[in-house]
Amino acid sequence: MKPLSHDDKIYAFKRATGAFAKSHHRWSERAASGLSDEELAEALQFELGVFGGSGGPGQMDIVYQGAGLKIWAGWDVFNHHETKPIFEGQSTIEMARHVYGIADPDDDQLALL
Numbered sequence: 497m498k499p500l501s502h503d504d505k506i507y508a509f510k511r512a513t514g515a516f517a518k519s520h521h522r523w524s525e526r527a528a529s530g531l532s533d534e535e536l537a538e539a540l541q542f543e544l545g546v547f548g549g550s551g552g553p554g555q556m557d558i559v560y561q562g563a564g565l566k567i568w569a570g571w572d573v574f575n576h577h578e579t580k581p582i583f584e585g586q587s588t589i590e591m592a593r594h595v596y597g598i599a600d601p602d603d604d605q606l607a608l609l
Contacts, residue, residue, distance in 0.1 A: 498571040504556065505582055508569035509591050512560040513543060513609060530601035536589050545581055563591065 500508070531539065541562035551557035559568040559576045565588035566581040568574065583591055592598060 500571070500582065503568065504571075506591075506595065507582060508556060508558050509567060509588075509595060510568075511542060511556075511558050512548075512567045513540065513592065513595075530599035530603075532600060533586070533589050535591055535601075536566060536598060539566060540592055583588055 544560050544562040544564075544565065545565075546559045546607070547559075549557070549559040557570055557573060560566065563583075565583070565585050567583040567588060568576045568579055568581045593600065
């Protein structure tokens with residue numbers, strides 16, 4: 497199986513969470529003041545839904561599920577029952593914070609910007 501680059505993983509994450517980005521207005525007011533890990537997990541689980549995916553000839557195959565906040569991706573056909581997700585649980589939350597710029601109100605670390 498062809499390994500995924502960092503950019504590939506970000507692309508897969510954005511594709512899997514596209515509903516979150518499109519419905520960001522649903523979460524934008526709450527996200528402006530930050531979301532705790534629990535609140536962000538709830539939002540991501542809602543937007544990922546029960547189960548979904550995308551792919552096709554020449555496209556990256558992506559599978560995702562809200563339960564466990566799991567996202568699988570690959571350039572080759574894979575079995576999501578046997579393949580480890582590229583994001584799961586906390587790593588999905590951390591990537592959402594990075595990609596969508598959502599702060600954690602419980603984080604006392606000062607911004608470096």
